[in-house]
Amino acid sequence: MTSAALPNASPDIGFAESSLGQSLLRMLAEGSASNRTIADYLLRNQVRVTALGIEELADACAVSTATISRFARDLGFKNYAAMRGAVAETLQSVLQPVEKLRSTIARKASAASPALESLNYAEAAITATSRALAGAQLDRIGAVLTKAGTVYVMGFGLSSFLAGALAMHLQPFCRHVVEVAASGGTEVAASHLANITGKDVLVVVSLPRYTLAVVPLTRFARDSGATVVSITDSPASPLAELGHHVLYAHSAHPVLPSSSSSALAVIEALAVSLMTSNKANVAKAARHTEAIAAYLYGEHQIRTGSMQKKEGARRRRTVKPRGSTND
Numbered sequence: 266m267t268s269a270a271l272p273n274a275s276p277d278i279g280f281a282e283s284s285l286g287q288s289l290l291r292m293l294a295e296g297s298a299s300n301r302t303i304a305d306y307l308l309r310n311q312v313r314v315t316a317l318g319i320e321e322l323a324d325a326c327a328v329s330t331a332t333i334s335r336f337a338r339d340l341g342f343k344n345y346a347a348m349r350g351a352v353a354e355t356l357q358s359v360l361q362p363v364e365k366l367r368s369t370i371a372r373k374a375s376a377a378s379p380a381l382e383s384l385n386y387a388e389a390a391i392t393a394t395s396r397a398l399a400g401a402q403l404d405r406i407g408a409v410l411t412k413a414g415t416v417y418v419m420g421f422g423l424s425s426f427l428a429g430a431l432a433m434h435l436q437p438f439c440r441h442v443v444e445v446a447a448s449g450g451t452e453v454a455a456s457h458l459a460n461i462t463g464k465d466v467l468v469v470v471s472l473p474r475y476t477l478a479v480v481p482l483t484r485f486a487r488d489s490g491a492t493v494v495s496i497t498d499s500p501a502s503p504l505a506e507l508g509h510h511v512l513y514a515h516s517a518h519p520v521l522p523s524s525s526s527s528a529l530a531v532i533e534a535l536a537v538s539l540m541t542s543n544k545a546n547v548a549k550a551a552r553h554t555e556a557i558a559a560y561l562y563g564e565h566q567i568r569t570g571s572m573q574k575k576e577g578a579r580r581r582r583t584v585k586p587r588g589s590t591n592d
Contacts, residue, residue: 278397278513280311281500283355288340294506296339299328303336307352308501315353319345379520387526390515394527397513400538406494406510407539414464415441417486419454421476427496427528428470434536435468451478458482463490470496470532471504472516472523483507496528 280286292304303326307314314322322345323330337348410416416439420428425446432444445457461467467486471479480503487493487507495508498516505511512535514528 278500278515280355281308283358285340285351285355286500290500290506292336292340293501299326299332300336300339302326303328303333305501308499311352311356315349315356317349383518383520383524386518387524390517390524390527391530393515394513394531397515398531398534402510402512403535403538404542406512406535407542409466409492409494409510410435410439410468410539411542413439413466413492414462415443415460415466417443417445417458417461417465417467417491418470419445419458419467419479419482420470421446421450421454421479422474423523423525424470424472424476424528427472427525427532428468430529431468431470431496431532431535434532435539438539445482451482454478454482455485458486458489461486461489461491466492466494468494468496469504469508470528471502472498472514472525472528474522475503479504480507496531498523498528 281290286308289304289308292300293308296304303322306322306326310325317325319330319333323333326333333345337343337345340348342348342351416435418428418432418435420426420431428444429447432442432447435442443457445454458467465486467483469479469483469486483493483495483504484507487509492510493508494510494512495502495504496512496514497504497508498514499505500513512531514531516523516525516527518524
C-alpha cells in the first residue's frame with residue numbers, strides 16, 4: 266500500500282501523495298461522515314497516529330473502535346495494527362528528505378526564545394514550500410490570470426490579508442481584479458461572485474482555520490464555469506479538490522493556528538512570475554511605478570529635484586546673454 270513520496274515535498278504533502286495518502290484522500294472525498302473524520306485525522310496527524318492505540322484513535326475521532334476497524338478494512342488492511350504500520354512505513358519514506366531540515370530546526374529552537382523559534386519555523390515552512398513548487402506551475406497560472414476577463418480574489422479570516430496582498434499585486438497586470446470580501450463578509454463576497462462566468466478566474470486563499478463559507482462559494486464559482494486557483498496548505502484541505510490549479514503553502518506552526526509566511530511567499534512568487542511573463546507586463550510595471558511615484562516618500566522628492574534641474578538647464582540654454590542682437 267505504500268510508495269515513496271516526492272523527494273522535495275513537505276511532509277504533509279509528501280504523505281498525501283503516497284499511495285496510502287491517495288487512498289485517504291479518496292475516503293475524505295467519498296466516504297461516510299465518520300470515515301471522512303478518520304481520514305482527515307490521519308492525513309493531518311500521521312506522526313501521532315503511529316503511537317496511538319485503536320482506543321486512543323477512536324477517542325480522538327469521536328467514533329467507536331469498531332468503526333476504526335472497519336475503516337482499516339475498507340482501505341485494504343487486515344486490521345488497525347496493519348494500517349498503523351503502513352502509516353509508519355509511509356512516514357519513513359516521506360521524512361527521509363526532510364530529516365536533516367528538521368534536525369537543523371530542532372538545534373536552532375533549543376537555544377531560541379519562542380519568538381525566534383517562530384522565525385525558524387517560518388524559514389522552514391518557506392523552504393519546504395519552495396522545494397515542492399515548480400516554476401512552470403506558477404507560469405501556467407500566470408498565463409491563466411493574464412487571459413481572464415475578471416480575476417476574483419477571495420480570503421476570509423486569517424487569510425483575508427493574504428487575499429488583499431494578492432489583489433494589490435495582480436491589479437496592474439490583469440484586466441479587472443475584484444477582491445470579493447474586501448468591504449464586507451460572506452454576503453458581500455456572494456454578491457460579487459454572482460457575476461462570475463467561465464471567462465473568469467477565482468483565486469481563493471485559505472489556511473487553517475478554514476472558514477465555513479469558503480467552500481460553498483468556491484464550489485459555486487467552479488460550477489459557474491470559472492477556473493479556480495487554490496492557495497492552501499495541504500491536499501487534505503477542502504480547497505484542494507476544488508482547484509483546477511493548486512499551490513500548496515506549508516503552514517504548520519507550534520503556537521499559531523497556522524503560519525502565513527510561506528503563503529505570502531507563494532503570492533509574491535506568483536506576482537513575480539506574472540510581472541516578468543511578457544514584455545507588455547514589464548512595461549506595465551514601469552508605468553505603474555511612474556504613476557505612483559508622486560505618492561511614495563523619497564521618490565517624489567528625488568523626481569521633482571531631477572525635473573527641476575533639467576528645466577533649469579533648458580532655460581539656461583534658451584535665454585540669450587544680455588546685450589546680444591537678433592539676427
